[in-house]
Amino acid sequence: MKLAVIGTGYVGLVTGTCFSDLGNDVTCIDVNQAKVEGLKQGIIPIYEPGLSELVLRNHEEGRLSFTTSVAEAVPDADVVYIAVGTPQSDSGAADLSAVWKVVEDIAPHLREDAVVVVKSTVPVGTNGKVFDLLQKLTGRECHVASNPEFLKEGSAIDDFMYPDRVVCGVRNKKSEEILRQLHAPLLRTAKPILFMSPESSELTKYAANAMLATKISFINEIANLSEKVGADINDVRIGMGHDQRIGFQFLFPGLGYGGSCFPKDVRALTSLSETLDLEPRIMRAVDEVNVHQRSSLVRKIDAHYKGDVAGKTFGVWGLAFKPKTDDIREAPALDLLQYLIEKGAKIMVHDPEAMENIRAMFGDKINKYCENVLEAVEGVDCLAINTEWNEYRTPDFKQLKAKMKEAVIFDGRNLFDLEILEQAGFTYYSVGRRPVKADRS
Ligand SMILES: NC(=O)c1ccc[n+]([C@@H]2O[C@H](COP(=O)([O-])OP(=O)(O)OC[C@H]3O[C@@H](n4cnc5c(N)ncnc54)[C@H](O)[C@@H]3O)[C@@H](O)[C@H]2O)c1
Numbered sequence: 001m002k003l004a005v006i007g008t009g010y011v012g013l014v015t016g017t018c019f020s021d022l023g024n025d026v027t028c029i030d031v032n033q034a035k036v037e038g039l040k041q042g043i044i045p046i047y048e049p050g051l052s053e054l055v056l057r058n059h060e061e062g063r064l065s066f067t068t069s070v071a072e073a074v075p076d077a078d079v080v081y082i083a084v085g086t087p088q089s090d091s092g093a094a095d096l097s098a099v100w101k102v103v104e105d106i107a108p109h110l111r112e113d114a115v116v117v118v119k120s121t122v123p124v125g126t127n128g129k130v131f132d133l134l135q136k137l138t139g140r141e142c143h144v145a146s147n148p149e150f151l152k153e154g155s156a157i158d159d160f161m162y163p164d165r166v167v168c169g170v171r172n173k174k175s176e177e178i179l180r181q182l183h184a185p186l187l188r189t190a191k192p193i194l195f196m197s198p199e200s201s202e203l204t205k206y207a208a209n210a211m212l213a214t215k216i217s218f219i220n221e222i223a224n225l226s227e228k229v230g231a232d233i234n235d236v237r238i239g240m241g242h243d244q245r246i247g248f249q250f251l252f253p254g255l256g257y258g259g260s261c262f263p264k265d266v267r268a269l270t271s272l273s274e275t276l277d278l279e280p281r282i283m284r285a286v287d288e289v290n291v292h293q294r295s296s297l298v299r300k301i302d303a304h305y306k307g308d309v310a311g312k313t314f315g316v317w318g319l320a321f322k323p324k325t326d327d328i329r330e331a332p333a334l335d336l337l338q339y340l341i342e343k344g345a346k347i348m349v350h351d352p353e354a355m356e357n358i359r360a361m362f363g364d365k366i367n368k369y370c371e372n373v374l375e376a377v378e379g380v381d382c383l384a385i386n387t388e389w390n391e392y393r394t395p396d397f398k399q400l401k402a403k404m405k406e407a408v409i410f411d412g413r414n415l416f417d418l419e420i421l422e423q424a425g426f427t428y429y430s431v432g433r434r435p436v437k438a439d440r441s
């Protein structure tokens with residue numbers, strides 16, 4: 001099939017690339033000229049494991065191309081995917097301005113039998129509005145479907161290629177057939193493609209994210225309780241997870257959920273419910289717990305230093321909102337860096353992929369951007385950990401202690417064993433577990 005995929009961000013680029021890898025002829029379109037020029041030359045604008053190789057191969061083999069011009073790609077397309085951003089607006093609702101812009105741009109170029117598929121995460125009812133707007137602009141009933149995306153950054157290619165399920169919201173057989181055909185190669189392992197109304201499909205996406213966010217806020221609340229009552233959240237988590245009705249996934253306590261999806265999607269769902277005169281009590285609580293949790297590392301640092309961190313040097317490991325991505329949108333590290341900068345601390349940071357994004361935001365307010373992990377702890381008063389990259393998990397604690405001025409670690413991801421840190425002579429604060437206090441600190 002011929003596909004036009006509009007928006008070449010984390011979702012659009014992965015979607016376009018994976019569909020091209022499955023043998024389709026795909027053109028990816030973006031308004032960002034620099035991004036498109038880069039992609040044409042094989043420069044991938046984001047870090048996502050496996051993506052670069054896949055883009056280059058499919059581009060070289062002629063199945064994947066890039067343009068800024070809707071007029072170039074849409075007239076030939078059997079399917080037009082909309083994968084532009086839908087960020088949070090000031091009111092908390094999703095900002096759909098990019099979606100409306102795309103609909104206006106594509107309307108004059110759409111083939112009569114083309115199927116327009118909304119992949120962006122959009123509030124319930126948006127698909128119907130896209131259908132109405134296209135009808136107004138083209139003077140005919142267009143094929144408009146919903147096909148929300150469930151990929152996670154850091155494992156986006158695998159999530160796309162081996163989905164747990166594909167959800168499609170359709171209003172006619174034509175859209176159903178096209179989407180079934182397009183996804184057939186992804187569903188050979190008997191994973192389902194589910195057809196439903198566009199409204200149900202749109203709500204499925206928000207409900208799934210909200211459920212996952214709820215699990216995270218729940219475990220963070222229990223973690224905070226664990227700290228107060230002398231329990232260990234790791235034991236509690238494992239004890240709970242063995243109950244098959246509960247399971248282990250998305251029950252890791254930490255610094256609250258970040259990224260470009262959960263925070264905005266929980267708020268968009270809250271906002272949608274409020275506009276319909278409902279009381280989204282669970283969603284409000286999930287958000288409130290998360291906002292509180294995001295400052296948990298800062299509160300521990302503040303308590304340890306009694307509010308006085310001015311002039312102290314902090315090593316910071318992990319800046320991305322999660323491992324295996326360069327994405328810093330809503331990353332808990334941003335809150336920590338902001339606090340340290342305001343308080344006049346010195347900061348040395350390390351992240352395998354996200355340092356350039358942090359440099360663009362903080363510049364020389366950060367004292368040193370370190371190329372390797374140990375450089376970031378040279379002579380520091382303490383180490384703070386925001387992201388659970390694998391390379392942080394098994395340091396040589398003797399070497400670490402020798403490099404640090406003071407052996408103090410604030411760990412937002414529970415990377416280390418309490419007994420090992422105790423024996424190594426560290427003061428160690430983690431999440432939902434007892435603090436370890438070294439004798440001399
Ligand atoms: N990032 C994820 O992990 C993820 C996963 C599932 C769903 N989603 C949803 O998918 C959508 C896209 O998310 P993302 O993370 O890829 O966003 P992104 O910000 O990384 O990318 C959006 C892209 O759209 C482009 N764009 C904006 N307006 C345009 C226009 N009028 N024409 C052409 N291009 C335009 C931007 O230049 C940008 O490159 C959002 O609705 C998001 O909620 C994201």
Ligand SMILES: O=c1ccn([C@@H]2O[C@H](COP(=O)(O)OP(=O)(O)O[C@H]3O[C@H](CO)[C@@H](O)[C@H](O)[C@H]3O)[C@@H](O)[C@H]2O)c(=O)[nH]1
Binds near residue numbers: 262321
């Ligand atoms: O047990 C856990 C799992 C995750 N997180 C945090 O939750 C956030 C989101 O993580 P994750 O879900 O792995 O990454 P995303 O790329 O944001 O993916 C989510 O958001 C996407 C956008 O809608 C959806 O497509 C995915 O299904 C959904 O998992 C991150 O800050 C994680 O640190 C935890 O704190 N504890």
